[in-house]
Amino acid sequence: MSGQSLLVPGRLSPTRQVPASIPRPEYVGRPGPAPYTGPEVQDEETVQKMRVASRIAAQAMEAAAAAIAPGVTTDELDRIAHAYMVDHQAYPSDLGYRGFPKSICTSLNEVICHGIPDSTVLRDGDIVNLDVTAYIHGVHGDCNATYLVGDVDEESRLLVERTRESLTRAIKAVRPGRQINVIGRVIESYAKRFGYGVVRDFTGHGINTSFHSGLIIPHYDDPRATTVMRPGMTFTIEPMLTLGTFEYDMWDDGWTVVTKDRRRTAQFEHTLVVTADGAEVLTLP
Numbered sequence: 001m002s003g004q005s006l007l008v009p010g011r012l013s014p015t016r017q018v019p020a021s022i023p024r025p026e027y028v029g030r031p032g033p034a035p036y037t038g039p040e041v042q043d044e045e046t047v048q049k050m051r052v053a054s055r056i057a058a059q060a061m062e063a064a065a066a067a068i069a070p071g072v073t074t075d076e077l078d079r080i081a082h083a084y085m086v087d088h089q090a091y092p093s094d095l096g097y098r099g100f101p102k103s104i105c106t107s108l109n110e111v112i113c114h115g116i117p118d119s120t121v122l123r124d125g126d127i128v129n130l131d132v133t134a135y136i137h138g139v140h141g142d143c144n145a146t147y148l149v150g151d152v153d154e155e156s157r158l159l160v161e162r163t164r165e166s167l168t169r170a171i172k173a174v175r176p177g178r179q180i181n182v183i184g185r186v187i188e189s190y191a192k193r194f195g196y197g198v199v200r201d202f203t204g205h206g207i208n209t210s211f212h213s214g215l216i217i218p219h220y221d222d223p224r225a226t227t228v229m230r231p232g233m234t235f236t237i238e239p240m241l242t243l244g245t246f247e248y249d250m251w252d253d254g255w256t257v258v259t260k261d262r263r264r265t266a267q268f269e270h271t272l273v274v275t276a277d278g279a280e281v282l283t284l285p
Helices: 044-065 074-087 154-172 181-192
Strands: 103-109 111-113 129-135 140-147 236-238 241-242 246-248 257-259 266-269 270-274 279-281
Touching: 044 074, 044 129, 044 140, 044 236, 044 270, 074 103, 074 129, 111 129, 111 241, 111 266, 129 154, 129 266, 140 154, 140 241, 140 266, 154 181, 154 236, 154 241, 154 266
Parallel strands: none
Antiparallel strands: 103 111, 103 129, 111 257, 129 140, 140 270, 236 270, 241 266, 246 257, 270 279
């Protein structure tokens, strides 16, 4: 196991600006989003718009990831992704969502999700997750991936590799007519082979004109997840696997979620649409 010291909050930089010409999601400047009342199955026009948003998100994540190295701050990664989205006329969906202060999430080591970019400096041996969502033409596209920083220990490297593989397996399990819980069943059964924890309280979600539509995609075998997949449904799958417990604590910032035992965790995410015979991944660069 890595001998890295535990994270502490860094300093926040000023809020990044988005040109007034770029349309905002309805929740910006409000305490929270309006409840989504539309369908989970989207028409082809909406899916095509989501292909654009998802591709911008994936390319912004790729641009930020190219800068990952020891000595780089998480705020710098946020700056790069923010600039990419704005340059492509997209609004960073995270910025102002329920008061979130930055344009992406950066989650290091023991941070499960929702880490806030700040003055924290990446260290040799860290792992860091970048979670990027773009909003354009009235729809969102959401993706994340975990990256290695310099020379990473074998236990952490395998966790990252296997978490990516769990997402790949889950996507292959998507079929019209199957219940949503098949996704979590595939992820959990694979994770158990290595003794990994599977985070339960943070899930995949429906996404379309709404950042989070209300549809829940558990990453464990939840018998309550009986919604049947249908062609045109759009949602994320984003397994979070841990070296130890899936239980967590939250920092005082109200966002940063860390493993209760402070062991490392990794996550990968794609936005996808259910097709007639499987799934199309939308968040490909």
